[in-house]
Structure formats: structure tokens, C-alpha cells
Amino acid sequence: MGAGRAFPQGFSLKAMEGRRSADFADKKPEDGFQSLVGDWFLNVDPHASAPPTVGADGRIDVFLKSLPPQRPPLLLNAHAPLIIECKWHDSTASDCWANVKQGWHKVAQALRKAAEGGWIGRYEPWRSARGYLYCLSVTCPDAQSRLDLEKKIKGFFDGLPAAQRPPIEQVQVADWQNLRAEFDRDTLLADKWLGVGFDSILDHETYVSRLHGFRLYLKEDNLAFVAPDQTSDTHPDRLFEAVERRANNRGMLVVGPGGIGKTRIALEIATRASRAGWRVLHVVAGRSEVTAATLAESVPSGKQTRPILLVLDYLEQMAALNLDDLRLSVIDPVVGKGGRVCFLALSRPGMARVNERNWKVLFDRVDFVPQPEQRDRIVRAMVRSVAPRSCDRLGEDTMLTSVGNRPIIALLIAREIERRQSLAGGGAELGALLAGMRQGDLSAWLERRLQEDNLIPPPPARPTGLLPTREPPQPSVIAAAAVMAAAPLVEWKMEDIARAVLAEAAPNLVERAEELIAHLRDLGWLESDGDFVHVAHDVVTDEILTQCLVDPLSGNLRPRSLDLILSAGLVYLRVLGRHADALSRTFSAGEPELVTSLSAAIGRWLDTHSPLIAESFTAEPLDTVSYALGSMISAPLFQDGLVVLWDRLITPWLERNGSHREARHLIGRALKSTRTITASLSESAFVWLTNHGATAEASHVIAPLLAQGNMGKEAPSAIAAAFA
Structure with missing residues (x-):
């Protein structure tokens, strides 16, 4: 849908796919029509009065005491105070226009009765009303029909006794085509009622309404925001000002450790922008792939649009988002037509360091670490x-x-x-x-829960104290780490992962894998979102991975625990890609010696299990293999080991499948991530471009290929084919 979306030719809630239209899926269409009109007027004037439900004929559906300085075309000739009446009619009825006239007759009867009663109660605003807008959910058959209806309505008011007559000076009939033209110009209204058009991009109200489970704590009603000092550079007011200063030029990248409050501070900034009348779009990683093209389609440019704030959480997970393309396809068109667009992104320190060269093209970094x-x-x-x-x-x-x-x-x-x-x-x-x-100690609470159900043995007797111990992690805890590092995933696959780890580490517990998942749910660490199970917060995974993989006294790696966790990737290749992301996120900013030993151990594991990994290529769909390998080659801890195995493990797959569209993810990620470009990788890129160079996806291969340089003699013809 995207920027080309439009309200349907005829009013129909079924033809709309937004959050607000879904609210009325099982309600009367007249409720939906009134609410749609009311939402538009609230966007025009936030001080408008728009009751949430349909009232009796003649009651006030929307009321404007005054008109805004910048009036939309529909209200150019309107007088205020303005009363708006909304009337739904079935456009498919054979006698539709007769129904419209009968509908006004019922309204007139109700108004006459209210006039005789002295315009009291809910009718009181009629005493001062100078304008009346009669909104129809259907289209007038012709101009004369509209004029006749307006004349009939005006005649009704003129015919009331002087003592009962409201000071109405202007009557206007707005049919669906009049309303639709206004609605199509209002991007906030379209976001609510039509949807943004991409499941990875949510308008602010939809994003907030979909917060569930642990993320409900992001809402002020559930957990009050604790702000830094008003003068602090990381106060949301100051950060919003900093984002605004960079409009149409650069974005702001907020960098901080996991679980420190980055998402909450971003939500506070987004809320401030929304209250100021901005169009706020949240770009959500982990859904469908986010590209510059999808963002460009979601951000209409031009003077009629509101200022736009794009919030990109987990920027490192948006591998397909080319920032050079973002400037060309989003910022430049908006600037050229007088609009404003701002960017706010979030990341952890380790991933910000790894991606610094690519991200500094568009983003200025600000470190977010709350003071003690x-x-x-x-x-x-x-x-x-x-x-x-x-x-x-x-x-x-x-x-x-x-x-x-x-x-x-x-x-x-x-x-x-x-x-x-x-x-x-x-x-x-x-x-x-x-x-x-x-x-x-978060892992201690997991261990306690598992001990209570005999999933791990009770701890040996030891003096109570605050110091950690060198006891190796229990198999059930390692299985929990493997499960959480694989999320999001369907639950039965999570159980398979737990079984695979337990089969290696504690065969007597294999049949209790389902029980382990239930405990993680009961602790609130795993939560459902549709068909998938997610971790409540990445910091939970980070904490358990650290407890499993790092000796707390020496700081050294526990190789056996690493082998057990990675073994889950032999069950589902996608899981190996997810583990690559989770391990790199958790440890990339760690102690250099630990990072070096972890990278070396992963390289050895990949080398040992490369025959089994290669076998899994034939059992998985092409896009699954490409995405998994793309995640691995992009993960700092996996890169060195995968580059060593490139010709043995990756080249054969590319020789068989490199011409397929699905190979783009692996090729593009490899070109961006590796320091040196191998002959087989460049050849695969040229083959792919020859077949798919004319598609919108080609930029994800062309841009990193051009950035590499030394592309070889095949490059000109392949790139020429892409631009042909």
C-alpha cells in the first residue's frame, strides 16, 4: 500500500486495513463512519469535541467552537461554532438517495423537538452554532441533488420560530467524495484507518496499542518514566530538540547497554513528537525486511505532509537498510518538496562500534547511560x-x-x-x-525454579555469600540459553532445540524439554506474539548466555557450554543465524581476550561441523539458508571462521544457487561485512546482478560492491545490466 494508499471510492470498513477500522469490524457501519469523521476533525483541531459513539439523530457528532488558522479545503467557507452531523447510508441500496432524504427528515424531526425544548442538555451548543456540516457516507448523484439537500436543510432552520432558531448562517453538505479527498491528504488519519502498508512499519498509536507482555512496562500507566535532570543532554526534551535540529540532514543514534532504557527514552521522544502533531513511524526489526524502498513508500513527501519522525529500534538488525539509499530515496525527495523528516535510531555499544563506518554516513551518536x-x-x-x-x-x-x-x-x-x-x-x-x-543474579532465580522441580540437582553445600562460584552451568540452564538465543521461534521448534541440547548434556532430561519452556514462560522470560515465542527482553538472553559461557572468577570462556549451545544450530539452520546475532550482540563489546577466544572457539566449531552444516543446506529453503548465512557472516564473532571456510562451505552453495533471487541476502551481507572480497564472492555478485540487476533489490548488492573497489573485469557489464 504505502504512500500510494487511498481511501476507497465508496465508504467501506472492509476495504480499510488500519487499527481503527479493525476496531469496528463487528460493529455497526454508522459507528465506524462517525468515528472516522470525528478522527479527521480531531486532527484538524485537537480541541474539537467528538463523542466516541453515535448518538440519536440531531445530537452533535462533532463540535468545533472555532476554526483553525489553516483550514482544510472542506472548511474554507465554514462558519464557527460549527456542528457536524454524520449520516451513514447503504450505498448499494437501489433507493439510496431516497434514503438520504428520509434520513434528513428524521434528523429534522429530532431537531424540531430539541428546539421546542429550548436546546437543553446535549443540544445546548445549537444555541450559538453559526455553521452546520451534514456529512454523508455516500456520494451525491449530482450537483443539483446536493444543492437541493442544502436548501432543504437551510429552509428548516429558517422556518423555526425566531425564539427557537439557532444563528445558523451557513449549511454545507459533504458527501463521501468530499470527505475522501480530505482524508487522503491526512497521513495520520490514513495511518490509523488504512494502515501504513508494511507490517514492519507502525504508526505511533498502533505501536503503543500493540505493546504487550513485558513491553507493557514501556507505558506510563504501568511504569512511570523516571527522567534525568531537565538540563541533561539525555533528557527526552533535549534529545527531541537534537533530533529536530538534524531534520532533513542527519539522524540521531542513541547508544547504550542492553536494558538501560533506550527503548523507553525513544518512546518518550516519539510521544512528544506525536503530541506536537508529527507523524511518527516506528520501524520494527524482526518482521518483514526493512529497506530504503519500503521507507520511501511509507513517507510521502510534500508540503501537505506533517513533519515525520522515523524511529528505528535495533538498527543492527536492519541489515537490508542501506543508509546511502535512505538519503537518496527518503530525505532528498522530502527536502525537494519542502517537507521535514527526522531519524532516531537505537543500538548497543558493541554493535555501534562494529557498524560505525556504515552508520556514520547518516547518524550522529549520543551515548545514553543514566547517572547512578x-x-x-x-x-x-x-x-x-x-x-x-x-x-x-x-x-x-x-x-x-x-x-x-x-x-x-x-x-x-x-x-x-x-x-x-x-x-x-x-x-x-x-x-x-x-x-x-x-x-x-538473574540466572540464580532460574536455577532455583528448576531445582524446585528437579530439573537440576540441588546445589552442593557451601558457605552463603555474595561471591560467585566456579560451578559449571547445569544442562537445563544451557538448554534455556540456547532456546532464548534462538527466539523468536515457534514453540515446538524451541522444544526441539531444548531436546537437542539435553540429549548431548543430560539424556535423562530430554523428555522434560516442554517443562523447561513452561518454566521460562512462567518466569515471564518467554512470551507469545502470534505464532511465535519471543524473549521478554534481549538482556535476559544476554545474562543467561554470559552465565553459561563465562567463568565468573577467571573471565575465561567455557568451551563445552558453547559447543552445547551451538549444537542447536544443527537442528535448524535458522537457529544458527539467530545464535550468531545473539552471541555477537552479547559479547562484541566484551573484554578483548574473551572476544578473541570466543571467536576462535566458534571458528573451530564451524570447522568441525561444516559437513553437517553443508548437509542442512539441501534440507532448508533457499531464503532460510541465505538469511542464516547472511546473519553469520555479519556477526563479528562468526566472520573469521566463516571466511576461512568460505570456499569449502559457501562457494559450492553459491555455485548452485547464486543466480536465484534469494541469494541476495547472503551476497549483500557478505560484501558489506568482510574486509576482503574473495574471487568467488565477486563472481557470485556479478552472476546475481546479471539475473536480477533490474529489480529494486539490486541496490543491496551494487552499493557494497562499488564500495569494495577492485571488482574485476566482469564488473562493468554486470553493473551496466543492472542500470539498463
Whole structure:
């Protein structure tokens, strides 16, 4: 749909695909029509009065005390105060226009009765009304029919006794074609009622309405925002100002550790922009592929559009988004027609460093790390909000000591403590449990849950204290890490992953894989979203991966745990790609020695299992293989190992499938990610361009190919074919 979307030729809720139209799928069409008209007037004038449901004939559907300085064409000749009446009629009826005239007759009867009663109650605004707009859901058969209806309505008011007559000076009939022309010019209205047109791009209201599960804590009603000092550069007001200053030129990249509050600060900025009348679009990673072309189609340019803010969460996951293309296809057209567009993106430090060369083309970086005082206030607010009974019974200081000082981890632990508090019904047993837990140790709560159901043995006797131990992670915990690092995934595949890890590490627990997934759900760490199961927050995966893979005392890698986690990728190749993303996200900003040893261990694992990986290529669809390999070659921890195996593992697949459209993801990601371009990769790129160079996807191969240089003698003909 995108920017070329338009409201249907005839009013029909079934022909609209937005969030608001879906609200009326099982309701009367007249309710939907009135709400559509009301939403438009609220966009025209936020001070308009638009009751949420249809009232009786003659009652006021929309009321404007005054008209805005910049009037839309429909209201150029309107007088205020203005009363708007909305009338739905079935456009398919053979006697439709007769129904329209009968509909006005019913309205007139209701108005006459209200006039005789002195325009009291809900009719009171009629006493001062100077304009009346009668909106129809159908199209007038001709101009004369419209004039006749307007004359009849005006005659009704003129015929009322002087003492009952409202000061109506202007009457106007607006049919569906009049309304549709206005609606098509209003991008906010189209977002609500038609949808943006791409499932990876959501308007602000839809994005907020779809927050669920753990992400409900992003809403102010569920967890109040704790702002930094008003003068801080990272206060949402200051960041919004910084984003505005870069309009039509550069974007703002907010960089901070996982779970620190980047998404919440972005939502605060987006909310401020929305309240200021901006069109805010959230670009959501993990749905359909996000490209510059899809964004360009979603962002109409021109003076009639509102200022636009594009919010890109998890920028590193938008591998197909070419920032040079974004400037050419989005910014330049908007600037050329007098519009305004701004960009706000989020990333973690490790991924920002890895992608610095590509991202600095468009984004200026600002580091977001709450000061200790603000962080403490955030954690305190979280604990009070999600664990009020535990705070009352155990004491707020005890709770704060138990949950630690990392906001998202603290929130998850506080929820689990509150759950246990409600089950225990008292504080003594729970207090003893907290005394034996290390501060802010998320994995310890998983272990405790699994111990209670005998999924792992009880811990050996040891002195209670705050220091971590060198005990290796239990198989069930490693299986949990493999499952969470593979998300999002359908649940039965998650169970397969858990079984695969447990089969290697603890065969006696294989049949309890489903139970393990249930525990992760019960802890609130896994949540459903449609057919897929997601992790509540990436920081949960990061925490469990770290606990499994890193010795807490020496900081050294645990190779056996890594092998077990990666073994899940032999079950589903897509999972290996997801593990590449998760491991790189978690460890790319870690200690250099750990990163080096982890990369080397992954390289050895890939080398050892390359025959099995190659076998999986034939069992998986082409796009699955291409996406998995593209994720792996883009993941810093996997790059070196995959480059070493390129000719043995990747080249044979490209020789068989490199001419297919699906190979684009692997070829494009490899060209962007690798420091040196191999002969087989460049040849594959030329073959692909020869077959698909005229498609919109070609830019994802051409741009990184040109950036590499030294392309060889085949390059001119392949690129010429692309531009032919």
C-alpha cells in the first residue's frame, strides 16, 4: 500500500486495513463512519469535541467552537461554532438517495423537538452554532441533488420560530467524495484507518496499542518514566530538540547497554513528537525486511505532509537498510518538496562500534547511560510498582539489595519475588531465600525454579555469600540459553532445540524439554506474539548466555557450554543465524581476550561441523539458508571462521544457487561485512546482478560492491545490466 494508499471510492470498513477500522469490524457501519469523521476533525483541531459513539439523530457528532488558522479545503467557507452531523447510508441500496432524504427528515424531526425544548442538555451548543456540516457516507448523484439537500436543510432552520432558531448562517453538505479527498491528504488519519502498508512499519498509536507482555512496562500507566535532570543532554526534551535540529540532514543514534532504557527514552521522544502533531513511524526489526524502498513508500513527501519522525529500534538488525539509499530515496525527495523528516535510531555499544563506518554516513551518536542517581530512582520506582506487597513485608531496602542496580534485571527479579510472595503468603521463608541469593543474579532465580522441580540437582553445600562460584552451568540452564538465543521461534521448534541440547548434556532430561519452556514462560522470560515465542527482553538472553559461557572468577570462556549451545544450530539452520546475532550482540563489546577466544572457539566449531552444516543446506529453503548465512557472516564473532571456510562451505552453495533471487541476502551481507572480497564472492555478485540487476533489490548488492573497489573485469557489464 504505502504512500500510494487511498481511501476507497465508496465508504467501506472492509476495504480499510488500519487499527481503527479493525476496531469496528463487528460493529455497526454508522459507528465506524462517525468515528472516522470525528478522527479527521480531531486532527484538524485537537480541541474539537467528538463523542466516541453515535448518538440519536440531531445530537452533535462533532463540535468545533472555532476554526483553525489553516483550514482544510472542506472548511474554507465554514462558519464557527460549527456542528457536524454524520449520516451513514447503504450505498448499494437501489433507493439510496431516497434514503438520504428520509434520513434528513428524521434528523429534522429530532431537531424540531430539541428546539421546542429550548436546546437543553446535549443540544445546548445549537444555541450559538453559526455553521452546520451534514456529512454523508455516500456520494451525491449530482450537483443539483446536493444543492437541493442544502436548501432543504437551510429552509428548516429558517422556518423555526425566531425564539427557537439557532444563528445558523451557513449549511454545507459533504458527501463521501468530499470527505475522501480530505482524508487522503491526512497521513495520520490514513495511518490509523488504512494502515501504513508494511507490517514492519507502525504508526505511533498502533505501536503503543500493540505493546504487550513485558513491553507493557514501556507505558506510563504501568511504569512511570523516571527522567534525568531537565538540563541533561539525555533528557527526552533535549534529545527531541537534537533530533529536530538534524531534520532533513542527519539522524540521531542513541547508544547504550542492553536494558538501560533506550527503548523507553525513544518512546518518550516519539510521544512528544506525536503530541506536537508529527507523524511518527516506528520501524520494527524482526518482521518483514526493512529497506530504503519500503521507507520511501511509507513517507510521502510534500508540503501537505506533517513533519515525520522515523524511529528505528535495533538498527543492527536492519541489515537490508542501506543508509546511502535512505538519503537518496527518503530525505532528498522530502527536502525537494519542502517537507521535514527526522531519524532516531537505537543500538548497543558493541554493535555501534562494529557498524560505525556504515552508520556514520547518516547518524550522529549520543551515548545514553543514566547517572547512578537516576538509575537508583528507576530501580526504586520499578520495585515499588511491580512488587508492592514484597516491599511492605520484606522492606524496600531488602528488595533493593536483592534486585541489584541494573533496571531490567531488577524488574524481572522483583516480579519473581512478588510472585513467590503471593504464593507463600508470608515473608519469613522468602526472606531466607533472598538472604542466600547473590544480588541481581538473574540466572540464580532460574536455577532455583528448576531445582524446585528437579530439573537440576540441588546445589552442593557451601558457605552463603555474595561471591560467585566456579560451578559449571547445569544442562537445563544451557538448554534455556540456547532456546532464548534462538527466539523468536515457534514453540515446538524451541522444544526441539531444548531436546537437542539435553540429549548431548543430560539424556535423562530430554523428555522434560516442554517443562523447561513452561518454566521460562512462567518466569515471564518467554512470551507469545502470534505464532511465535519471543524473549521478554534481549538482556535476559544476554545474562543467561554470559552465565553459561563465562567463568565468573577467571573471565575465561567455557568451551563445552558453547559447543552445547551451538549444537542447536544443527537442528535448524535458522537457529544458527539467530545464535550468531545473539552471541555477537552479547559479547562484541566484551573484554578483548574473551572476544578473541570466543571467536576462535566458534571458528573451530564451524570447522568441525561444516559437513553437517553443508548437509542442512539441501534440507532448508533457499531464503532460510541465505538469511542464516547472511546473519553469520555479519556477526563479528562468526566472520573469521566463516571466511576461512568460505570456499569449502559457501562457494559450492553459491555455485548452485547464486543466480536465484534469494541469494541476495547472503551476497549483500557478505560484501558489506568482510574486509576482503574473495574471487568467488565477486563472481557470485556479478552472476546475481546479471539475473536480477533490474529489480529494486539490486541496490543491496551494487552499493557494497562499488564500495569494495577492485571488482574485476566482469564488473562493468554486470553493473551496466543492472542500470539498463
